[in-house]
Amino acid sequence: xxxxxxxxxxxxxxxxxxxxxxxxxxxxxxxxxxxxxxxxxxxxxxxxxxxxxxxxxxxxxxxxxxxxxxxxxxxxxxxxxxxxxxxxxxxxxxxxxxxxxxxxxxxxxxxxxxxxxxxxxxxxxxxxxxxxxxxxxxxxxxxxxxxxxxxxxxxxxxxxxxxxxxxxxxxxxxxxxxxxxxxxxxxxxxxxxxxxxxxxxxxxxxxxxxxxxxxxxxxxxxxxxxxxxxxxxxxxxxxxxxxxxxxxxxxxxxxxxxxxxxxxxxxxxxxxxxxxxxxxxxxxxxxxxxxxxxxxxxxxxxxxxxxxxxxxxxxxxxxxxxxxxxxxxxxxxxxxxxxxxxxxxxxxxxxxxxxxxxxxxxxxxxxxxxxxxxxxxxxxxxxxxxxxxxxxxxxxxxxxxxxxxxxxxxxxxxxxxxxxxxxxxxxxxxxxxxxxxxxxxxxxxxxxxxxxxxxxxxxxxxxxxxxxxxxxxxxxxxxxxxxxxxxxxxxxxxxxxxxxxxxxxxxxxxxxxxxxxxxxxxxxxxxxxxxxxxxxxxxxxxxxxxxxxxxxxxxxxxxxxxxxxxxxxxxxxxxxxxxxxxxxxxxxxxxxxxxxxxxxxxxxxxxxxxxxxxxxxxxxxxxxxxxxxxxxxxxxxxxxxxxxxxxxxxxxxxxxxxxxxxxxxxxxxxxxxxxxxxxxxxxxxxxxxxxxxxxxxxxxx
Numbered sequence: 001x002x003x004x005x006x007x008x009x010x011x012x013x014x015x016x017x018x019x020x021x022x023x024x025x026x027x028x029x030x031x032x033x034x035x036x037x038x039x040x041x042x043x044x045x046x047x048x049x050x051x052x053x054x055x056x057x058x059x060x061x062x063x064x065x066x067x068x069x070x071x072x073x074x075x076x077x078x079x080x081x082x083x084x085x086x087x088x089x090x091x092x093x094x095x096x097x098x099x100x101x102x103x104x105x106x107x108x109x110x111x112x113x114x115x116x117x118x119x120x121x122x123x124x125x126x127x128x129x130x131x132x133x134x135x136x137x138x139x140x141x142x143x144x145x146x147x148x149x150x151x152x153x154x155x156x157x158x159x160x161x162x163x164x165x166x167x168x169x170x171x172x173x174x175x176x177x178x179x180x181x182x183x184x185x186x187x188x189x190x191x192x193x194x195x196x197x198x199x200x201x202x203x204x205x206x207x208x209x210x211x212x213x214x215x216x217x218x219x220x221x222x223x224x225x226x227x228x229x230x231x232x233x234x235x236x237x238x239x240x241x242x243x244x245x246x247x248x249x250x251x252x253x254x255x256x257x258x259x260x261x262x263x264x265x266x267x268x269x270x271x272x273x274x275x276x277x278x279x280x281x282x283x284x285x286x287x288x289x290x291x292x293x294x295x296x297x298x299x300x301x302x303x304x305x306x307x308x309x310x311x312x313x314x315x316x317x318x319x320x321x322x323x324x325x326x327x328x329x330x331x332x333x334x335x336x337x338x339x340x341x342x343x344x345x346x347x348x349x350x351x352x353x354x355x356x357x358x359x360x361x362x363x364x365x366x367x368x369x370x371x372x373x374x375x376x377x378x379x380x381x382x383x384x385x386x387x388x389x390x391x392x393x394x395x396x397x398x399x400x401x402x403x404x405x406x407x408x409x410x411x412x413x414x415x416x417x418x419x420x421x422x423x424x425x426x427x428x429x430x431x432x433x434x435x436x437x438x439x440x441x442x443x444x445x446x447x448x449x450x451x452x453x454x455x456x457x458x459x460x461x462x463x464x465x466x467x468x469x470x471x472x473x474x475x476x477x478x479x480x481x482x483x484x485x486x487x488x489x490x491x492x493x494x495x496x497x498x499x500x501x502x503x504x505x506x507x508x509x510x511x512x513x514x515x516x517x518x519x520x521x522x523x524x525x526x527x528x529x530x531x532x533x534x535x536x537x538x539x540x541x542x543x544x545x546x547x548x549x550x551x552x553x554x555x556x557x558x559x560x561x562x563x564x565x566x567x568x569x570x571x572x573x574x575x576x577x578x579x580x581x582x583x584x585x586x587x588x589x590x591x592x593x594x595x596x597x598x599x600x601x602x603x604x605x606x607x608x609x610x611x612x613x614x615x616x617x618x619x620x621x622x623x624x625x626x627x628x629x630x631x632x633x634x635x636x637x638x639x640x641x642x643x644x645x646x647x648x649x650x651x652x653x654x655x656x657x658x659x660x661x662x663x664x665x666x667x668x669x670x671x672x673x674x675x676x677x678x679x680x681x682x683x684x685x686x687x688x689x690x691x692x693x694x695x696x697x698x699x700x701x
Contacts, residue, residue: 149275157241160259186215316346476688640672
């Protein structure tokens with residue numbers, strides 16, 4: 001080995017390697033400086049690095065075989081020792097190495113002083129921008145769809161810049177009319193900037209004003225006013241995004257510039273039909289008739305411009321939503337089949353026109369996940385969509401469901417935490433994240449999140465109630481239960497989300513207080529109000545709440561009234577599912593409860609064991625997780641001797657909203673399981689809930 005090293009030294013292979021590395025570093029530094037100056041994509045620097053890595057071993061082989069002589073390169077073996085110039089070559093290589101190091105130092109100093117590559121360094125910094133809804137200043141109220149459309153498309157342009165994070169449109173909407181102190185938004189969203197704007201459209205002219213404000217000092221960073229003919233509206237949108245990128249020193253790659261400058265369609269009528277359709281179908285709880293009108297407008301748009309990729313994507317989205325509604329109705333299977341075909345056709349057209357569009361990838365993911373049940377295909381599509389648009393919280397939410405389905409709940413939590421950073425709202429992301437924390441038993445993370453949401457949304461009282469509840473689950477202390485109890489008793493709310501969340505907690509507290517009669521009076525009318533909002537159909541979660549309430553009525557209250565409530569539930573949940581139905585879980589999971597409480601106990605046992613075969617291995621989320629929790633409740637009532645077995649199967653092996661802590665905190669729902677000797681042994685071994693359960697007579701002192 002020593003002889004080999006000495007031979008490599010004699011042939012100057014070591015010095016050749018060092019000189020190659022030094023000169024390569026100098027070349028890369030030059031490329032790094034020139035990339036933003038000449039507007040090249042940063043990928044060219046990576047290509048240069050790959051080339052240098054590939055060339056390096058060939059350079060070493062060349063240095064070993066050949067020697068540098070006055071007559072040029074000759075094979076080392078053919079140069080007599082007395083004629084060899086390897087010592088002179090060694091000195092030359094020393095000079096090259098020193099010279100290369102000097103060049104590198106000079107380049108670093110120049111770059112430091114003049115900040116040639118400063119925008120590259122800056123681009124690694126994530127700029128969080130809140131884009132408030134643009135003010136509608138057109139005289140025609142019917143043109144509001146146009147203002148909304150310009151707002152949406154400016155956001156899409158900004159999303160093309162990778163180091164921009166755009167706060168969710170749905171969240172920013174609540175601050176639409178905010179004036180003055182933008183520091184509020186900086187604190188609320190941890191954002192650096194706020195973009196505000198206004199749109200005025202008059203006949204074929206359009207004016208867009210925009211202003212970028214720093215949340216650190218309320219100073220205007222940039223503002224401008226654009227006037228143009230309507231046909232040039234895309235250029236105005238591109239100008240806004242480009243100017244903001246320049247002001248924030250974001251280095252735009254060739255692809256980012258191309259995305260910002262891209263024109264979705266050259267046919268103005270097609271664009272207006274597309275904006276009208278998007279405005280309609282994106283409204284909360286858009287009806288089936290609204291979706292039908294959206295299809296009509298989008299068909300007009302793609303007929304006017306068959307190359308309009310965004311219109312094809314939206315058309316595919318609308319057809320897929322229509323399919324999901326129609327497939328629920330047994331009488332509309334043929335319409336559902338046609339909607340499925342229309343979805344495929346629209347997405348295929350979009351894919352040919354814009355295969356890398358994040359909107360297309362996201363919609364493709366929805367289709368594969370919800371229609372074709374291709375979870376792995378959907379996973380790839382959503383991952384690519386989020387890679388293209390790191391602010392795509394909707395795709396992140398769907399990714400989280402797939403990760404949970406695939407048995408990777410930790411990944412689900414990671415992606416939802418990223419999504420919540422972008423939204424920080426009380427929508428589906430926060431609900432999904434609290435669900436994820438709950439099924440993993442990560443109450444310590446859940447509590448501060450709920451407290452933060454309570455601070456953001458003070459009118460919605462359930463967040464504080466739930467924060468106290470999960471603190472109780474976390475430590476199991478009697479003092480934590482009393483703090484939770486006090487919060488429930490002092491909370492008054494009229495919000496629908498609050499109502500269900502708080503009602504369930506009120507039931508627990510009422511049972512511990514022996515105040516069931518008072519609680520029952522407050523419960524009346526709860527279900528009827530909910531069913532009216534869903535076209536006289538009720539979701540199984542609320543149906544299950546009512547069955548639990550009826551069970552307690554039969555035990556502690558008016559048995560006749562309890563039977564009436566059971567009949568109401570049965571009449572509603574056994575209705576055929578139609579396209580108005582939402583939150584569709586498998587109703588069979590709570591039918592054993594209905595049969596048992598109606599008096600048919602043997603039939604209830606048969607149904608329980610039959611449905612358990614389907615529910616326990618069901619990987620769908622959140623439906624499977626909810627159904628498994630209901631299954632254990634049903635087992636406790638219908639088949640007490642098997643309740644512990646079902647509880648262990650589910651909590652040991654499956655993702656579920658049922659947990660040891662939840663059972664200890666709500667013993668009235670599990671009166672048989674809570675007294676099972678095996679469960680009691682778990683309680684004593686764990687230790688947290690001993691004082692609490694002893695206090696209320698569920699555990700012997």
